[in-house]
Amino acid sequence: MKRTVGIGVFGVGKMGQAHVRRINDSLRGARVVAIGDPAPEFAHKAAPGLDLPDDAVAESITEMCARPDVDGILVAAWDGEHEAAALAAIAAGKMVFCEKPLTPSVEGCRRIIEAEEKAGRRLLQIGFMRRYDTGYQQMKQVLDSGRIGDPLLAYCMHRNPSQGERFESHQIITQVMVHEFDISRWLFGEEITRVRVDRSRSTSKAPEGLIDPLTAVLWTESGVRINVEAVCFGRYAYDIRCSVLCEDGDVALPDQLAPTIRDASGVRHEIGTDWLDRFKDAYNIEIQSWIDSVIAGEQDGPSAWDGYAAQAICEAAAEAMGSGAEQPLDLMAKPAIYS
Ligand SMILES: NC(=O)c1ccc[n+]([C@@H]2O[C@H](COP(=O)([O-])OP(=O)(O)OC[C@H]3O[C@@H](n4cnc5c(N)ncnc54)[C@H](O)[C@@H]3O)[C@@H](O)[C@H]2O)c1
Known part of the structure; x- marks a missing residue:
């Protein structure tokens, strides 16, 4: 078991940069060794302010997944980029932390669940930090x-x-x-x-x-x-x-x-x-718990199922907002890996 794991952070806007700093400055057992962004030029722009190794910037999620020094990938890109990044990380067998929402569509969430079922185990934790408050x-x-x-x-x-x-x-x-x-x-x-x-x-x-x-x-x-x-x-x-x-x-x-x-x-x-201040301790505990999962090789935080169920409520609420009527929820059967 590794004592210090290497983390890649994909998406380095406000949230991603805050996670890079908390991992390197406040948490134990991990170092950020790579960053990337759906807009790679933005990662190049952000890197000098983040005190990272010279070779830290990965030009794509594929490049980040291929790096042997990256044990876990934290996805903090904009919502519409979560699915592709999470699927790439799962396919590469990397532990992944994905900011909420899991994906902006229930179908996208199902595809992530299917990928984990295919892998035969949970690899993803979703960023519902309030559970750690x-x-x-x-x-x-x-x-x-x-x-x-x-x-x-x-x-x-x-x-x-x-x-x-x-x-x-x-x-x-x-x-x-x-x-x-x-x-x-x-x-x-x-x-x-x-x-x-x-x-x-x-x-x-x-x-x-x-x-x-x-x-x-x-x-x-x-x-x-x-x-x-x-x-x-x-x-x-x-x-x-x-x-x-x-x-x-x-x-x-x-x-x-x-x-x-x-x-x-x-x-x-x-x-x-500021939400970053209000939930500062919760974010620290949440990401520390994910790092501990990467070290242990076993995931136990909020899951892709939780991301799917929350997204299903979002879609039903959007429907209800349009119709003004009460909207029932019809969840898929819960796969065994989430029980
Ligand atoms: N768990 C939480 O409480 C929480 C809180 C905030 C955000 N989030 C999630 O985190 C993810 C990222 O949110 P964020 O607040 O970091 O968004 P952000 O707008 O700061 O960054 C998102 C993306 O926008 C681009 N971008 C940002 N600043 C840029 C700049 N100056 N120039 C060029 N491109 C730039 C980058 O591609 C970046 O990856 C989202 O999915 C969001 O839902 C979660």
Whole structure:
């Protein structure tokens, strides 16, 4: 077993560069030995700022997969590039970490599942980092313990201050709500069976024509009703909240770890504006856990199945947004490698 593994990072925008830095500066057992990007000239531009070996830039995912010093590949390219990169890595027998969404289509997710089935084992972990957040883990412990009874209702709030210039309406579901969809499946240990989407008056802070905020209602197999609220141009902060009403009590996500200030104007604590700060510890724990999987040669984090199930909810929600009607979910049978 290797003690230090070599990592290739494919896609070096904001997220990919943050992962390169966290692997090299904060985590143990791995070094980034290669980077690449669907736009290779961008990888060449980014490399000097990342303190990498001289030969680090790979011109393509194929070149990265062929390098013997690359044991695992982290895909942080834009959504539409995930499928090709993940399939190339799986075909080369490399462990792969893929940022969410697994792919922007359910069909693409199925192709990744088929590739893992063909390989006969799980090779991919998907980037649902909230599962590694201490607050969500504490909530799950309370729910799993049964000490406040069975869950009945959940409320998930996801408020972003703003989005980049390329942001489009449908991404409120695929980029933002997808985290709430995954965390709901994980918190309750159940699949989602149907979804409805409700519009509201849009904020004047959003670009012309963009639908923001958006709410979705989901139901789990046992009937828990989950209310999801997503705001992309909420201005005031990056504010993530979650609470669950159970038969004998209520459990809520602890607020951000910030000191409480008391002064003449009242009692308050700050709320950050950046998702990288809010989930910094979760990202570190998530990527460390993936590195440990690469070292061990066995994958156990959130899987391609989780990516597929979340994407199926996204597609049903998009359908429901268009029709205004409740949309049932029809998942494929779960392959044995994900049980
Ligand atoms: N897990 C999470 O919480 C989380 C958070 C953010 C993003 N993501 C995912 O990570 C992936 C990458 O997101 P990102 O925020 O890094 O996107 P990004 O826009 O910063 O980068 C994506 C791609 O855009 C191109 N690009 C970026 N900056 C460029 C520049 N200055 N010049 C030329 N090309 C440039 C590159 O090809 C790069 O790979 C996406 O799939 C996204 O969904 C996940």
